[in-house]
Amino acid sequence: MITPVPNPSGPGRKRPTIRDVARVAGVSYATVSRVLNGHDWVSPEAVRLVRDAIARTGYTANPHARSLATGRSGSIAFLLTEPQHLLFEDSNFAVLLRGVAQALSAREQTLILMIAATATERDRAVSYLSGGHVDGVLLVSPHSGDPLLGQLVRAEVPIVACGRVLGYEQVISSVAADDRSGARSAVEHLLAAGCRRIATITGPQDTSGGVDRLHGYTDALTAHGLAVEPARIAHADWSREGGETAMRALLDRAADLDAVFAASDALAAGALPVLREAGRHVPRDVRVVGFDDSGLAATLDPPLTTVRQPLERISEEMVRLLADITAGRNPLSITVPTTLVVRRSSPA
C-alpha cells in the first residue's frame, strides 16, 4: 500500500528532490542516490524504505542535475543533414528513426533530433554537438565531402554512421547493409531471368551505398562474362526526381536496355513512370529492381522487386555501437546481410 505524501498543489509547487525522498525515507540523500544508481552497497531495508519513499513522493530524477554531476547527458543526437530524408521518399529513414528511438528508450536514453539543412542550422548543430552536450551522434548516410564530418571528428564526439563514411572508415564506426553483395544478388536475379542488357541508376558516388551498389552491379556482370557498358550507367542523387532524369538519359543513350537496377526504391519509383511513358512495359519489356524495400516498394505499380535491408537490426546495432564507444571500447564497424524480395516488377 502506497500512502502518497500530500504535496501542496498549484503550479508553483516544487518537484520533490532527492533530499525530500531522503527525509521521507529517514535516510541520507546519498543513500537515496545509491539506491537509484545501484552500483554501491545498500542494505535491503534501506532499499525498501527508499523505494517506498520514491513512490509516495512521486519523485523523478532531474536529468540536468544528474548530467551535470556525471558528465554524461543521457541523450544522443540523430543528425540529419538532408531534410528530404524525412520525406516519404525515404521511408527507410523513418524506420531507422523508429528503431533507434526504441533502442534508446530501452536504455533510458533520450533522442535528440537535429535537422541541419541550412547553413545556420549546421553551424548550430556542430557547436552543440562538439560542445559535449550529447553522449554521441548518429549519422545517416553522410556524404564523404561534408565538412561537418571533419568538425565532429576533430571535436572527438562519439559517432556512429549508418553506411560507411568514405575516407573516414578508420575513425567513424558504422553499421551498414552489405550493399555490394545485395546489389550483386539483385543483378544476378535479372541475369537469371535472361536479361543481358542491364542498366543501372546509381546513387551519389560520395556515399558508400552509391559506390558499393555500383560495385555489386559490375561484380555480377563481370562474373557472368558481360562487359560493363558506361552508357548503361546513369548517376543520380537518391531522389525520385533523380531517378526520373537518369531513366530518361538511359533511354536516350542505351535504348536497347532490358532491365534496370536502381540503387534505391525512390530512384526506381522515378524510373517507372518514365518507362511507362516511353511505352516500355514493366516487366515484359524492361525488368526493374530497386534497393531498400522501403514502404514505397510494395505500393508501386507494378510492385517493386527490391533488396531488403534489415533496418531494425541496423538501428539496434547503431545504438549498441555508440554505447560501446561511450564506454571507452573501440568497436569494429558492422555489416549486415540483405535479402532479395521478388515482386512483379521482375518476376522470377
Add this chain to the structure above:
Amino acid sequence: MITPVPNPSGPGRKRPTIRDVARVAGVSYATVSRVLNGHDWVSPEAVRLVRDAIARTGYTANPHARSLATGRSGSIAFLLTEPQHLLFEDSNFAVLLRGVAQALSAREQTLILMIAATATERDRAVSYLSGGHVDGVLLVSPHSGDPLLGQLVRAEVPIVACGRVLGYEQVISSVAADDRSGARSAVEHLLAAGCRRIATITGPQDTSGGVDRLHGYTDALTAHGLAVEPARIAHADWSREGGETAMRALLDRAADLDAVFAASDALAAGALPVLREAGRHVPRDVRVVGFDDSGLAATLDPPLTTVRQPLERISEEMVRLLADITAGRNPLSITVPTTLVVRRSSPA
C-alpha cells in the same frame, strides 16, 4: 585577431568553463554569465573582453548546468503516439517535424523526439514529460480517449497539439487547419463538377480532423439541398489499408456513387486501387478528392485533387504557442485556412 589559448589535447582534456573564460578575460565569472545572457548591465569594455575570451577558449555553455540553475530545459518534446505517423503514408507528419525543428532551432531550443507506441514507452514518456524535464510537449492529432492526455494535463506540462483535442479544448492549446471548411470546399468542388452521389471515407471520430472533415462533408451536401445518406459514409482509421477496406464497403452498399471525398490522402491512396479493380475509372466514373496534400498526393495515379494544409505555418504556430504558454501567457488556439489543389483525380 583571435589568439587561441592552447589547451592540452587528448581525449582527457576538459572543456573550458565559465570560470576559465573569466580568468582569461580578467573579470569575475558572474560578469561572463551576464554577458552571456544579456539581461543585466555590463560595461562595453567588459563585453569586449569576455567576447574575446570566449572566442579564444572556444567556450560553449554547458546546457545541463544552465538548466539546473534556471529550471528551464531549453528542450521541447515532440511526442508521437502512433509510429505509423513516421511512415511514408503520413508525410504530413514529416513536414510538420521539419517545420518544428526549424522553428526550434531558430529559438535555440532542442527537439526531443519521443515515440510512445508500446506500453513501456508510453509509461516512460509520461513520467519523463511529467517530471518537468522538458519545457513543453507538442502532440500530433491525438485521440481524445488517450489516457496519456489526462496524465499530461494533470502534470501541468505545457502542451500544444496539432489538431483540436476533443474534450480538452479548454485546457490544451492547439493549432489546426480549418478542416471543416476545407472539407466543405472539397465536396463543393465535386458538386460543381456535377457529382450528386458523393460518398466519403472519414477519419477516426475521436480526432478533430475526423469529426470536422465529416462535418464539412455534410455541410456541403445540406447546403445544396442533398440528403446525407449513411450508406455513403464509411469510417476508417487514417491508414491506407483503412481506405482500402472502407472503399470496398462503399462499393458494396452504395454502388451508385459518383465521387469519393477521402478525409486524408492516405485513405484516398487506399481507395484508388480498389476503384480500379472494380472497373471504375477515376475520374471518368468516380471522382476522388483527398485531404492534406501530402507528398503522396501528386504521385498517385491519377494525381490526387486534395485540400492543402499549410503545414509550415502550423508548425511555426505550434512552437510560438508553446513559447507563449511557457512565458505564462494563455494563448488562444489557432485555426489556419486550407486551399483546394485540383489535380486529375477530379478535374475542374
Add this chain to the structure above:
DNA sequence: GCGGAACATGTAACCGGTTACAGTGAGGGC
C-alpha cells in the same frame, strides 16, 4: 565637502544530483 543615485562588478548561495572519504557498528579470528 558630502549624501545619494546610478552603474558596474564581485561574492556567495543555490539548482539537484554523484561520489570520495570518513565514520560507525557488528561479527569473526586469535
Add this chain to the structure above:
DNA sequence: GCCCTCACTGTAACCGGTTACATGTTCCGC
C-alpha cells in the same frame, strides 16, 4: 577482550552555470 575487516551510511565537496545581494566607484547637485 582486542583488533581488524566488512558492510553500510553519512558528510562534504563538486559538477557549471544563474542570480540576489553587497560592495565599490563615479558623478552629480547642493
